[in-house]
Amino acid sequence: xxxxxxxxxxxxxxxxxxxxxxxxxxxxxxxxxxxxxxxxxxxxxxxxxxxxxxxxxxxxxxxxxxxxxxxxxxxxxxxxxxxxxxx
Numbered sequence: 001x002x003x004x005x006x007x008x009x010x011x012x013x014x015x016x017x018x019x020x021x022x023x024x025x026x027x028x029x030x031x032x033x034x035x036x037x038x039x040x041x042x043x044x045x046x047x048x049x050x051x052x053x054x055x056x057x058x059x060x061x062x063x064x065x066x067x068x069x070x071x072x073x074x075x076x077x078x079x080x081x082x083x084x085x086x087x
Contacts, residue, residue: 010051015069017044022061022070 010018013034020030027041034041045057054060064070 010048014044014048014051017041018048018060018064019070021045021048021057022064 016034017030020033025033027038027045030036031038031041045060048054048060049056052060052063054063061070065072
């Protein structure tokens with residue numbers, strides 16, 4: 001039996017970006033929250049998509065929840081984002 005695959009390693013900053021994506025923040029909001037530039041956020045998102053084999057942000061969020069990386073109701077600022085209208 002082959003050994004189980006090692007989980008894809010993401011950097012600490014990529015993990016922060018993924019948590020914020022899972023909270024529903026836009027790239028611009030993530031940049032403001034983490035005090036980084038918009039191109040840097042886009043670079044982290046692209047890296048996460050490649051590392052996790054995701055097609056889009058929705059798949060990143062699904063992967064974050066399915067793996068337990070993000071737990072429903074435990075995201076910091078969840079109440080703030082709950083009141084945001086869905087576009």
